[in-house]
Amino acid sequence: MISLTKDMETGVEKIDLQHKELINRINSLVAIGERAASKEETQKTIDYLGEYVVKHFSDEEELQVKSKYPKYPEHKKLHTSFIDDYTKLQKEFAENGNSMDFTMKLNNSLIVWIVKHIKGNDTEFGRYYKAQGL
Ligand SMILES: [Fe+2]
Secondary structure (H helix, E strand, C coil): CCCCCHHHCCCCHHHHHHHHHHHHHHHHHHHHHHCCCCHHHHHHHHHHHHHHHHHHHHHHHHHHHHCCCCCHHHHHHHHHHHHHHHHHHHHHHHHHCCCHHHHHHHHHHHHHHHHHHHHHHHHHHHHHHHHCCC
C-alpha cells in the first residue's frame, strides 16, 4: 500500500486532494491483485483508476495553462505517455486476464512512475504555482 508522504505534497490543495484519491484508487487495485479477485472485479478497478488518472491529469494541466507554467508542454507529454501505457495495460488485461507480467508491470512500472512523477514533476509545478501567488 502506498500513502501520501510529505515529500509528495505539492502545496496546491486541489492537486493534493486529487493525489490522495488517486492513491486510494491505486491501493484498491493493489489490494484486489493481492486477493486474486475475479477478472470482472479487477477490470472494474483498473477502469476506475484509469478514469481518475485522465480526470486528474486534465485538471492539473488546466492549472498549468492558467498559471502559464513554462514546463507545461513537457509535463503534458509525460501525462500523455502514461495514459498510453495505461491504456495498453488495460487492453492487455482485457485480453489475457491476470498474469505475472501484468502484476509486475502494474507494480513496477505504473505505480512507481506515479509516485516518482508526484514527488518530482508535480511538486516542482507546485512550487512554481505558489510562487505566482496563486
Ligand atoms: Fe503531473
